[in-house]
Amino acid sequence: MSVVAINMNTINHLSKTCKIPNLQSPICFDRKPFSYSLIPLFPKTLNGFSSYSSSVSRRSRFIIPKRRRFSVSMEWQDCSVKMEVDVPVSVAYNFYLDRESFPKWMPFISSVEVLKDKPDLSRWSLKYNAFGQDIKYSWLARNLQPTPNQKIHWRSLEGLPNKGSVRFFPKGPSSCIVELTVSYEVPAVLTPVASVLRPFLESLLRGGLERFAALAKTT
Structure with missing residues (x-):
């Protein structure tokens, strides 16, 4: 110093x-x-x-960066089937409106309950055995504003993410074309797997529409 x-x-x-x-x-x-x-x-x-x-x-x-939440990118997958039904378009339309009758003709739907105080809402349960596994899902869906004798569509509010529509095209006085489209959401990384499963899901929907066509003729 x-x-x-x-x-x-x-x-x-x-x-x-x-x-x-x-x-x-x-x-x-x-x-x-x-x-x-x-x-x-x-x-x-x-x-x-x-x-x-x-x-x-x-x-x-020391500046410590905040942790970012990990988010999974989701994508919608569509399955569509089309079939001719030997009933007038109005009959097919009204029969499809009866949501609680779905378990009678859609093989993987085990129950549907329409809420009494809110008839546009319904609770759905899915139960199916595929690839040796019991698959169970449930969801709450809202029926959106329909177009009489032309279109019925819906979207889930909670539970299994899904949405869909069914369109009716008159083919003659006693027959019509019914086109059913169901969309479900999957993680983007599983998109290749969902593409492989699409034919299987389409076969389930086609089987359901065949039963729908048969039951519609008895109404």
Whole structure:
């Protein structure tokens, strides 16, 4: 450590120009090595002089990024089947409106319950054995505004994500074409698997429409 001495004439001059009280003895200043580690990152100013908060500087030295939530990208997969039904379009339309009769002709639907206080809502249960596994799902669906004798469509509100529509095209006075489309949501990474399963699902829907056509003729 070295010491630098300042004579009285310098002190008096500084006291007049910088308003430093007149001192009667020399002032000694210690010259210490400069250290960057002593300087905080965010100084605070107090009464014209710089003062520092060690707690702020310690916290500001380490910036920890927030964790991002992992989100799975989802995609809709469509299955469509079309079939001629030997009943007038109005008969087919009204028969399909009876949601609680679905278990009679759709093989994988085990039950449908229409809510009494909200008839546009219905609870669905799916139960099916495929590839040696029992598959069970349930969901709440809302029937959207239909187009009489032309279109019925729906969308799930909770449970298994799905949506779909059935369209009716008159072919003559006593027959019509029924086109059923069911869409379900799967993770994008499973899209190749869903594509492989599409023929199997389409065969289930086609089997359901065959039973639908047979029962519609008995109404």
